[in-house]
Amino acid sequence: MTLADNATQTTSDGADADPVSTCRLCGSAELRSFVDLGATPPCELFLTADALDRPEMTYPLHVRVCSRCLLAQLPPLITPEETFVEYAYYSSFSTSWVQHAERYVTSAIERLGLGADSFVVEVASNDGYLLQHVVDRGIRCLGIEPSVNVGVAAREKGIPTLTAFLTPETGEQVRAEYGPADLVALNNVYAHIPDVVGFTKGLRALVADDGWVSIEVQHLLTLVERTQFDTIYHEHFQYYTVLTAQRALASGGLALVDVELLDTHGGSIRLWARPQEVAGEPSQAVRDVLAAEEAAGLHTAEGHDGFAEAVSRVRDDLVSFLIDARRQGKKVVGYGAPGKGNTLLNYCGIRPDLLAYTVDRNPYKHGRYTPGTRIPIVAPERIAEDRPDYVLILPWNLRTELTEQLAYVRDWGGQLVFPIPTLEVV
Structure with missing residues (x-):
């Protein structure tokens, strides 16, 4: 069963909308083609030798852009449950990525003044590549990781890890049991969830009312400028500019306050968000990146043509x-x-x-x-x-x-x- 089989959205007139042809953020049916890569199998379903003579399921890999809110998105043809319950990717096998995580932990502790009384949650914490550095600094933490196999690897390292997908309900349950998080971190997962509104509400449920959410995700601007089409696959349901990330965060009660440009994954953005009630005005860096996106044409639907x-x-x-x-x-x-x-x-x-x-x-x-x-x-x-x-x-x-x-x-x-x-x- 795929998400397209069992999930629906509701339009403004109360009718069920087709999630394949409806924007998952704003509900618009005005989607236009961005790039069509044909039909492929899920990218992490590696075959065993005895499967070579059997058929494989393939799914369209066709990214469209919403003409109303501009979110670039794939239709939800595969559920996260089909991809992430057992996952082939272990973050710790990349030495440079582990080092990147350690630098991030050091800078976040300094930026936010985190200490022994703080609580850090990482969503999609994988095998503990990042939280191991939080543990080393004596800060209480929890990983929320849906993949059973990599979650086991994290627990073997001594990192508290909950096997679950983040939903508003999961966020509330974690908050009730562990308390609100001073920092909720998520790296390369905000693109991986088809229910972007529900997931964002889950982030808001996790974070303290005066806390921070840090999100690393690939930047659509660099994807376009550097022709990085291979970062499009069925695990990624959407591709963000800072503009569309602002809109996605707002859907769950969060506001973007700062952004950093990163070299990771060919060009990413680190979004710093807070609950809307305490966020204040966005930084100059946010305004600068928005201006660069607009200059590249990505603040109009037509500006995505040519990729x-x-x-x-x-x-x-x-x-x-x-x-x-x-x-x-x-x-x-x-x-x-x-x-x-x-x-x-x-x-x-x-x-x-x-x-x-x-x-x-x-x-x-x-x-x-x-x-x-x-x-x-x-x-x-x-x-x-x-x-x-x-x-x-x-x-x-x-x-x-x-x-x-x-x-x-x-x-x-x-x-x-x-x-x-x-x-x-x-």
């Missing part, structure tokens, strides 16, 4: 490179098996004839195959054994980290290939 054409150029360049490499007898393998990589591989039609295999540090994925394209996933040591001519970097957002990790590829004259924002061989 689809740029995406097709990236595909054409990558596929041409891989076909030429094959004709020249060159061996190309991949590095990483992230969700974004599966969007790229499926949209471009890349299969084992063009990419022999990909490697990943996460042993959960070893011996499995990428969804749709069915490329084998093996341990990273395979690269040194095979000495390929090219290594295609699928998590290109970790460029600095992976360039250092793969420096040994130079020993036999191998080269790294970065597909986005434009094809680069280094």
Whole structure:
């Protein structure tokens, strides 16, 4: 059962609206195409060997923009329960991401004056990659994580973790049992929930009346400017500008007060919000980013046009490179098996004839195959054994980290290939 089967919205005249063709934030039916990437399987449903001869479910990957509120969104064809109850992504396998989390914890403690009497909640806390730093500083905390398997990993590290999805009811229950949170943090989850209004109300239920909510999420402005179409997949139900994030936060009683521009995931924003009653006026940084978005055309529906054409150029360049490499007898393998990589591989039609295999540090994925394209996933040591001519970097957002990790590829004259924002061989 998908969300499209069992969830409805209600229009102003009381009729049930189709969630596939209705904006989840404002209820408008005025949706226009942003980019259509065809139909793909869910990006984290890696295949076992015995599943290779079985059919796979695919779902349209077509992002539309609401002409009224401008939220860029995918229809809710897959429920979070289908994706996140058992999840293949463990945040701690990225060294740079763990370091980023530690820097964030340090700065948040200083910014908000958090101490031994404070309470921090992280929503979608994964395997404790962030809260481990809160625990180390002696601050009371709780993770709310829907995935059973990664939640177990967090608890094994000594991090209190509740296995649940955040709803208004969950927020109220946590508040009643643990007290209101001085800080509610969430990284790369605000795009992952189809009920954005209910989820935001859950955040408001968690946070103290004078507390803070910190949200990291990819910025639609950089997604467009850098042609980062591979960050579009079924786990992401919406893609935010600061303008649409303001509107989403307001739906749950929160107000944006500050924003930071980050390099993570190819270009993200960190939103600082508070309950509307204590928020005050937004900072100059908020006004500056809003102005940049408006200058790029993203404050009108028509300003989103042209992205689809740029995406097709990236595909054409990558596929041409891989076909030429094959004709020249060159061996190309991949590095990483992230969700974004599966969007790229499926949209471009890349299969084992063009990419022999990909490697990943996460042993959960070893011996499995990428969804749709069915490329084998093996341990990273395979690269040194095979000495390929090219290594295609699928998590290109970790460029600095992976360039250092793969420096040994130079020993036999191998080269790294970065597909986005434009094809680069280094």
